[in-house]
Amino acid sequence: MKKNIAIIMGGYSSEYAISIKSGSVVDKHLSSERFKTFSIVINKESWYYKDKEGINHEVDKNDFSIFLGNQKITFDCIFNAIHGTPGEDGLLQAYFELLRIPQTSCNHYQAALTFNKRDLLSVLKPYGIKCATSYFLNLGDEINEQKIIEKVGLPCFVKANRAGSSFGISKVYQAEELDAAIKQAFLEDDEIIIESFLDGTEISVGVITYKGKVTVLPITEIVSENDFFDYEAKYQGKSQEITPARITQNQRENAERTAKKVYQVLKMSGYSRSEFIFIGDDPYMLEINTTPGLTEESILPQQAQIAGISLPELFESAIEEALKNNNV
Known part of the structure; x- marks a missing residue:
């Protein structure tokens, strides 16, 4: 019997569109003889499966199932194609572990x-x-540009601590550029990491x-x-x-x-x-x-x-x- 595979894609971060593309490629290449695939979009507004007629079927989050007509569909495995939160930071991994549904990415602790x-x-x-020499900042911390530069030097990289696809990252050459780079990184995350240039x-x-x-x-x-x-x-x-x-x-x-x-x-x-x-x-x-x-x-x-x-x-x-x- 074919395994039901839910390919989850989308997510809550700036990497949403990239994740949709990744999930679509997975769906395209998985064997239709071995698997019955369901592309499930997860975003902040809803979790749903869109059928061939374009009708959205909401996911029941109690057990991660969907209804197609009167038929309840449960899944043998989750293929995780979500970049960023909640698919890469451990949130969905923990959810599926609690539901005892196998999923393709690492466990929740490793993901987080x-x-x-x-x-x-x-x-x-x-x-x-x-690794590079680094300096940590949280939103609201005092920003001492002299201390930062003394530790990591110039040029340096300012990065959002929990973001992917190079969102919230800047290369800083001059001390005068540091404040703007820090503000940009804080738009992606309330924690940042500033690293020496390698x-x-x-x-x-x-x-x-x-x-x-x-x-x-x-x-x-x-x-x-x-x-x-x-x-x-x-x-x-x-x-x-x-x-x-x-x-x-x-x-x-x-x-x-x-x-x-x-x-x-x-x-x-x-x-x-x-x-x-x-x-x-x-x-x-x-x-x-x-x-x-x-x-x-x-x-x-x-x-x-x-x-x-x-x-x-x-x-x-x-x-x-x-x-x-x-x-x-």
Whole structure:
């Protein structure tokens, strides 16, 4: 019998449109012979499934079910394609764990931890994972620009602590630019992180559990046409994403080892895509994404295809792992 798969997409953040695109690609590539898929949009106003006639069917949040006519539809597995809150920060993971419905992303604690850049880097430092020098600010804190610059130097990056797709991020060259950058970051989150500038090759490393094995995918080199890998560079063609990356054998081995260590130290499951910058041969961690983009043009699917893993294989493996891990 076909498994009922709910592909959740949308979310509450600035990444809504990107998530809709990712979810649509997953729906397109999952086997119709093995799965019956339902694209379910989650936004602040409602959670719903839109049928072929364009009729919206509201999700019953008590058990995450829908009614089609008189038939109640429940789901064997949730495929999570939501970038940002509530799909990448642990909220929906905890909800599905309580309902005992298998889902393809990591568990709620790992999602919450990795979504919080400040907490993630603090947890990883004792394990020898290198990262930029950082300064933390919460909304309402006194802003001492001299102290910030003394600690992180110039240029520096000002980032929203809990946001993706480079929303709320600025590169600051002059002290006079710092106040505006901080205000912009606070539009995305009430916590921000200010980091020293790392001058080196930027890479993205996908790590997944594929057919029961933790697998490091071919590494992608990021070459932005803009000043850094911002929203335009990521989604509007203003960058080159070169896979495999043009790095040395030693750099490649160090990056693979570090990305795999992060995945295992954090007890991750599902997909992850970690961002690093090389200083010499050492990869310095920027962040990790636990529901990365899943369109044909996105980095992790590109890496998987170069590794010989097709999109149907990539997506179906995530469902199989979720079902197995939940003893279904």
